[in-house]
Amino acid sequence: MRTVIEGGWVVAFDGTGHRVYEEGAVAFEGDRIVHAGGRHGGPADVRIDARGALVCPGFINTHIHPNGGGSDYLLLDESRNDWRSANYLSASAPLKGKVQPPDAAETAALRAFTLLHALRNGTTTVVDVGGLRGEWEGWVRQIETLGMRVYTGPSFRDHNIHTDAEGRLYYDEDAETGRRHFAEAKDFLRRYDGAAGGRVRGLVNPAQVETCSEPMLREAAALAAELDLPIHTHAGGNLLEFDRILKTGRKTPIAYLADIGFLTRRTLIGHGVFTTAHPWSHYPFGDDVQRLAASGATLGHCPYKYAKMAMTLNSFARYRAAGVNVALGTDTYPMDMVSEMRWAAVLARVVEGNYQACPPRDVFNAATLAPCRFLGRDDLGRLAPGAKADLLVVRLSHLGNGIYHDPIKALVDFACGRDVDTVIVDGKTLIRGGHALLVDEDAVYAQARAAVARGWERIPEWRPGGVGLDQIIPPAFPIERKR
Numbered sequence: 001m002r003t004v005i006e007g008g009w010v011v012a013f014d015g016t017g018h019r020v021y022e023e024g025a026v027a028f029e030g031d032r033i034v035h036a037g038g039r040h041g042g043p044a045d046v047r048i049d050a051r052g053a054l055v056c057p058g059f060i061n062t063h064i065h066p067n068g069g070g071s072d073y074l075l076l077d078e079s080r081n082d083w084r085s086a087n088y089l090s091a092s093a094p095l096k097g098k099v100q101p102p103d104a105a106e107t108a109a110l111r112a113f114t115l116l117h118a119l120r121n122g123t124t125t126v127v128d129v130g131g132l133r134g135e136w137e138g139w140v141r142q143i144e145t146l147g148m149r150v151y152t153g154p155s156f157r158d159h160n161i162h163t164d165a166e167g168r169l170y171y172d173e174d175a176e177t178g179r180r181h182f183a184e185a186k187d188f189l190r191r192y193d194g195a196a197g198g199r200v201r202g203l204v205n206p207a208q209v210e211t212c213s214e215p216m217l218r219e220a221a222a223l224a225a226e227l228d229l230p231i232h233t234h235a236g237g238n239l240l241e242f243d244r245i246l247k248t249g250r251k252t253p254i255a256y257l258a259d260i261g262f263l264t265r266r267t268l269i270g271h272g273v274f275t276t277a278h279p280w281s282h283y284p285f286g287d288d289v290q291r292l293a294a295s296g297a298t299l300g301h302c303p304y305k306y307a308k309m310a311m312t313l314n315s316f317a318r319y320r321a322a323g324v325n326v327a328l329g330t331d332t333y334p335m336d337m338v339s340e341m342r343w344a345a346v347l348a349r350v351v352e353g354n355y356q357a358c359p360p361r362d363v364f365n366a367a368t369l370a371p372c373r374f375l376g377r378d379d380l381g382r383l384a385p386g387a388k389a390d391l392l393v394v395r396l397s398h399l400g401n402g403i404y405h406d407p408i409k410a411l412v413d414f415a416c417g418r419d420v421d422t423v424i425v426d427g428k429t430l431i432r433g434g435h436a437l438l439v440d441e442d443a444v445y446a447q448a449r450a451a452v453a454r455g456w457e458r459i460p461e462w463r464p465g466g467v468g469l470d471q472i473i474p475p476a477f478p479i480e481r482k483r
């Protein structure tokens with residue numbers, strides 16, 4: 001069966017880069033594109049009118065934690081002043097043994113919400129960089145049912161982070177759990193890589209550079225090479241991590257990873273904000289940006305999340321100019337790849353003091369073609385014959401948007417994820433008119449909201465001082481709650 005989407009601005013791939021066709025067409029049969037570019041003269045079984053819309057490849061989101069986002073809310077913890085540890089530490093270092101993980105039903109609800117939320121905002125390929133544990137068979141079945149493409153594998157580490165009763169952070173070696181979770185990951189990858197008709201693919205996922213011992217990072221890299229899979233870890237995410245690796249490894253996190261052979265073309269580094277390039281690291285020795293470029297590794301840049309914490313990469317433009325392959329991810333909410341492109345472009349210009357830095361082309365490439373390097377795919381992130389039919393129809397021509405002459409600039413400068421009208425993955429329409437077709441999205445939202453609310457109620461059990469959500473994130477204005 002041939003479906004033709006016609007009349008819109010079509011972003012087609014010409015073998016080297018993207019090229020935009022006014023009143024173009026995309027045709028696909030099954031899960032593969034058969035035509036992308038100008039008008040399509042041939043017959044069609046289904047025709048979709050995309051006039052006034054952008055028809056572009058689905059975005060590859062390199063940083064999603066499928067956990068429902070309740071903990072993201074805690075990142076800007078106003079009850080704590082140790083923001084050198086900002087990023088995940090301030091939100092996720094609990095009193096030891098006090099966190100109760102969500103139950104199986106809550107886990108499923110939180111995972112479903114994350115995937116659908118990302119999909120609805122334009123992500124067709126999810127890179128799962130570590131989420132809730134367990135129920136792995138159910139997780140794979142969820143991906144199968146919901147229809148998106150997911151690179152996933154249980155994350156593992158042999159050090160945990162905790163706070164003591166006074167809120168001091170400490171790292172706690174736990175080799176036994178590390179070994180068990182590594183074995184769990186191996187088993188998952190051998191069992192499920194290629195599941196759901198190839199939409200589930202494996203990702204080797206050592207959690208963070210400073211929570212994994214050197215032998216564990218080396219073993220993880222060897223496993224990725226053996227299984228021919230991509231590998232991810234978080235590095236350069238916060239200043240405490242940077243200092244800790246300087247102290248233990250006598251190098252910056254990026255130099256350390258390069259020297260132990262962790263950085264290859266199949267490697268994704270989450271964040272990479274704190275490198276020799278960042279002024280706060282005050283570290284003048286060596287050049288992490290050059291090291292990243294030379295390794296061929298991909299940097300997963302999550303601009304909005306860091307901007308919320310008053311930090312940013314120094315800078316997207318500088319890394320790109322040095323030859324680093326920069327991709328984009330959302331990390332926290334909203335998982336809106338359209339807005340993320342705008343944040344990436346604007347922040348790079350502010351850092352550089354140059355409005356010509358980071359043009360829309362660079363951020364669009366970062367959301368589409370760039371991640372294909374570490375994924376090892378030449379059939380994603382592009383619309384061309386033979387590529388996967390993973391694509392979006394994004395409404396651009398309406399009152400909520402600006403008047404434009406270039407649809408890519410309109411997307412990056414004006415639009416947001418809620419302008420995504422239609423999402424197709426593997427040739428199947430999952431979102432139409434901005435709504436999920438295969439599931440009851442209101443029910444998914446309600447279940448996730450209830451699960452997050454239960455998680456928030458339990459915060460005083462694991463937070464030093466017993467503080468709760470309203471102390472961590474005081475309301476913007478006093479809220480008169482209903483009785």
Ligand SMILES: [Zn+2]
Nearest residue numbers: 129234270331
């Ligand atoms: Zn992360």
